[in-house]
Amino acid sequence: xxxxxxxxxxxxxxxxxxxxxxxxxxxxxxxxxxxxxxxxxxxxxxxxxxxxxxxxxxxxxxxxxxxxxxxxxxxxxxxxxxxxxxxxxxxxxxxxxxxxxxxxxxxxxxxxxxxxxxxxxxxxxxxxxxxxxxxxxxxxxxxxxxxxxxxxxxxxxxxxxxxxxxxxxxxxxxxxxxxxxxxxxxxxxxxxxxxxxxxxxxxxxxxxxxxxxxxxxxxxxxxxxxxxxxxxxxxxxxxxxxxxxxxxxxxxxxxxxxxxxxxxxxxxxxxxxxxxxxxxxxxxxxxxxxxxxxxxxxxxxxxxxxxxxxxxxxxxxxxxxxxxxxxxxxxxxxxxxxxxxxxxxxxxxxxxxxxxxxxxxxxxxxxxxxxxxxxxxxxxxxxxxxxxxxxxxxxxxxxxxxxxxxxxxxxxxxxxxxxxxxxxxxxxxxxxxxxxxxxxxxxxxxxxxxxxxxxxxxxxxxxxxxxxxxxxxxxxxxxxxxxxxxxxxxxxxxxxxxxxxxxxxxxxxxxxxxxxxxxxxxxxxxxxxxxxxxxxxxxxxxxxxxxxxxxxxxxxxxxxxxxxxxxxxxxxxxxxxxxxxxxxxxxxxxxxxxxxxxxxxxxxxxxxxxxxxxxxxxxxxxxxxxxxxxxxxxxxxxxxxxxxxxxxxxxxxxxxxxxxxxxxxxxxxxxxxxxxxxxxxxxxxxxxxxxxxxxxxxxxxxxxxxxxxxxxxxxxxxxxxxxxxxxxxxxxxxxxxxxxxxxxxxxxxxxxxxxxxxxxxxxxxxxxxxxxxxxxxxxxxxxxxxxxxxxxxxxxxxxxxxxxxxxxxxxxxxxxxxxxxx
Numbered sequence: 001x002x003x004x005x006x007x008x009x010x011x012x013x014x015x016x017x018x019x020x021x022x023x024x025x026x027x028x029x030x031x032x033x034x035x036x037x038x039x040x041x042x043x044x045x046x047x048x049x050x051x052x053x054x055x056x057x058x059x060x061x062x063x064x065x066x067x068x069x070x071x072x073x074x075x076x077x078x079x080x081x082x083x084x085x086x087x088x089x090x091x092x093x094x095x096x097x098x099x100x101x102x103x104x105x106x107x108x109x110x111x112x113x114x115x116x117x118x119x120x121x122x123x124x125x126x127x128x129x130x131x132x133x134x135x136x137x138x139x140x141x142x143x144x145x146x147x148x149x150x151x152x153x154x155x156x157x158x159x160x161x162x163x164x165x166x167x168x169x170x171x172x173x174x175x176x177x178x179x180x181x182x183x184x185x186x187x188x189x190x191x192x193x194x195x196x197x198x199x200x201x202x203x204x205x206x207x208x209x210x211x212x213x214x215x216x217x218x219x220x221x222x223x224x225x226x227x228x229x230x231x232x233x234x235x236x237x238x239x240x241x242x243x244x245x246x247x248x249x250x251x252x253x254x255x256x257x258x259x260x261x262x263x264x265x266x267x268x269x270x271x272x273x274x275x276x277x278x279x280x281x282x283x284x285x286x287x288x289x290x291x292x293x294x295x296x297x298x299x300x301x302x303x304x305x306x307x308x309x310x311x312x313x314x315x316x317x318x319x320x321x322x323x324x325x326x327x328x329x330x331x332x333x334x335x336x337x338x339x340x341x342x343x344x345x346x347x348x349x350x351x352x353x354x355x356x357x358x359x360x361x362x363x364x365x366x367x368x369x370x371x372x373x374x375x376x377x378x379x380x381x382x383x384x385x386x387x388x389x390x391x392x393x394x395x396x397x398x399x400x401x402x403x404x405x406x407x408x409x410x411x412x413x414x415x416x417x418x419x420x421x422x423x424x425x426x427x428x429x430x431x432x433x434x435x436x437x438x439x440x441x442x443x444x445x446x447x448x449x450x451x452x453x454x455x456x457x458x459x460x461x462x463x464x465x466x467x468x469x470x471x472x473x474x475x476x477x478x479x480x481x482x483x484x485x486x487x488x489x490x491x492x493x494x495x496x497x498x499x500x501x502x503x504x505x506x507x508x509x510x511x512x513x514x515x516x517x518x519x520x521x522x523x524x525x526x527x528x529x530x531x532x533x534x535x536x537x538x539x540x541x542x543x544x545x546x547x548x549x550x551x552x553x554x555x556x557x558x559x560x561x562x563x564x565x566x567x568x569x570x571x572x573x574x575x576x577x578x579x580x581x582x583x584x585x586x587x588x589x590x591x592x593x594x595x596x597x598x599x600x601x602x603x604x605x606x607x608x609x610x611x612x613x614x615x616x617x618x619x620x621x622x623x624x625x626x627x628x629x630x631x632x633x634x635x636x637x638x639x640x641x642x643x644x645x646x647x648x649x650x651x652x653x654x655x656x657x658x659x660x661x662x663x664x665x666x667x668x669x670x671x672x673x674x675x676x677x678x679x680x681x682x683x684x685x686x687x688x689x690x691x692x693x694x695x696x697x698x699x700x701x702x703x704x705x706x707x708x709x710x711x712x713x714x715x716x717x718x719x720x721x722x723x724x725x726x727x728x729x730x731x732x733x734x735x736x737x738x739x740x741x742x743x744x745x746x747x748x749x750x751x752x753x754x755x756x757x758x759x760x761x762x763x764x765x766x767x768x769x770x771x772x773x774x775x776x777x778x779x780x781x782x783x784x785x786x787x788x789x790x791x792x793x794x795x796x797x798x799x800x801x802x803x804x805x806x807x808x809x810x811x812x813x814x815x816x817x818x819x820x821x822x
Contacts, residue, residue, distance in 0.1 A: 074123060081224075115212070177360040643680075656717075709737045
């Protein structure tokens, strides 16, 4: 069912063009040029009879090219595999340029796709395509060429991956069952086993040939050559399956006349397949119909046999029925499709091979039922061997196991790392060093028992995240190591799993703590080829993760030291920059999305660097997390914001300012800020503090929450910035005092670009904000479409380039009004 569901989703991404194509006939010697083909008289009402194009060209024209308008550049045109003498595809673009490709049966090149199709890449976007023509010389029959469709490059790769995954399962299932029956029962092979082995070989060959998987191993084995081979294989497959059924049922159950009839139908399938493969006895369409009739006859024989076997209380027939019922159902759909009674869809073809894989396993189980005793004896011997191995392993682990977490200790880690670095094969792997952030604070807060519980939880989480390909060790008090010997896909999965662990909450003795990690990563042998240097490089990346605010993963790269030097340079220059008044604030309005009126402004930091020009925190932001210089810049930015509030009450009736965790470090920080407001005679309600989720979790949660609560109680607004991009969980919203949620600009920019995912996230955030009775602000609003959609979803406020870019305070105009487009 899963394959059918996914395949159905894949079909939904395909633009079908076959049903509304127009047709034209041209002599065999007719020039296949765009001008000549476009001038042919096309009939869009009905397909021409086979006799008219048997030895001539038949051309299909896409009737409505505007259906391709949504396709990006390099989209794919998919054509059903058929037998022909020549195949030509012509694409005429709106600027008059032409893309053409002509193929011969034994020179198909790479114009094929998984799923039994010929594939042609069209370079121009669909909106620039004026006409599409597909021509066949001496085509078997238009009724046998059932697929003509278009698909975008992303969905084409997705469909290929789906086919590749299915055929991997298909091939694995059949080969496993084949090997099982071939090796286990040597010397005891019965007639039905021989038919089963033959059926397995034919099923595997048919599946790989029909789907073009064979082309990976035999280049060029696609197109007409593959179609001819498929005809022979499928007829042999049905015949072998019929003979397997007749031989596997217990003796005396099936009447003799049924066995003779079944054998005759099997021979009929072989004869029909040979006739269709040769193609000279009748028209290809007629021979295809005869072959389908042979399939129906064999299936009918099987149905009668199953009915008689059930009445005779056969045991084996239930195994057969379990394996063949899905196959017969799908083949019935294929026959109906071949007769034009069902639609062309990849779901039917994928279901064919999924059910064949299931059938191979089910029938193998039917055979294995005869030998279960042998399996039991083998299992008992295996259990004894495992018991001995487990006892030996327990002694070995005692010397290489961390007593607290049960993971490997430093000795086990060193042994593993050294062995992998010195392995003769030199296989690449990844070393990750994971440091638990603020373990000392955790011990101070929760006690050492709580710290131990945290380490146990972290160890279990890392072990689960690493999976079967990772060696996980605890190598220090708060430091763990993962050695991952797997490919890029598995490494990406581990990274995602570690990301999911960030921000998880530990509760102990009525107290809680949000756990975060700093992670450094280095690769063997790309980053180092010795265990010592590899460890040092991973540790350097870990140090960078800590320097950049913790709670993140960093990869080692050769320019890493240069970036660290750059951060140190900015730190040294920051004090001089403050003295020379190089830092300034720019202001961006936050507006009412319905009226366009300015609600407030946000202060954004800028640095007029003497050599780099004006730069934003995107360039020097790492320096802001540096304790001394960064905090000095942040205090300076807050001073400038308060001065602007005091000096420009008209232009800045209310101002939002970003604060870091160091500026919210407990009640004393809140008192200091309130004192500044009193000194400058600024009403607290004119100030709004913006903090990110990561700032909330960077220090002890209670101290940050207490500072925010004191400020909020004094009338200062609190906004949770970039909501949805950090690691905070919903439980933290209960502990924080805030007035508004700010939707991160990445979700706004993706509102119409990621299949609706960003829209659903925005809806969830808006719903959460309304449920908590908070104001919701959308960042990054750049188009009227975004503004309209956000308004429809209930978002009241927004900011972005649609309304105004950040400007100096003197450049702020009066209230901004931007009417919503009709």
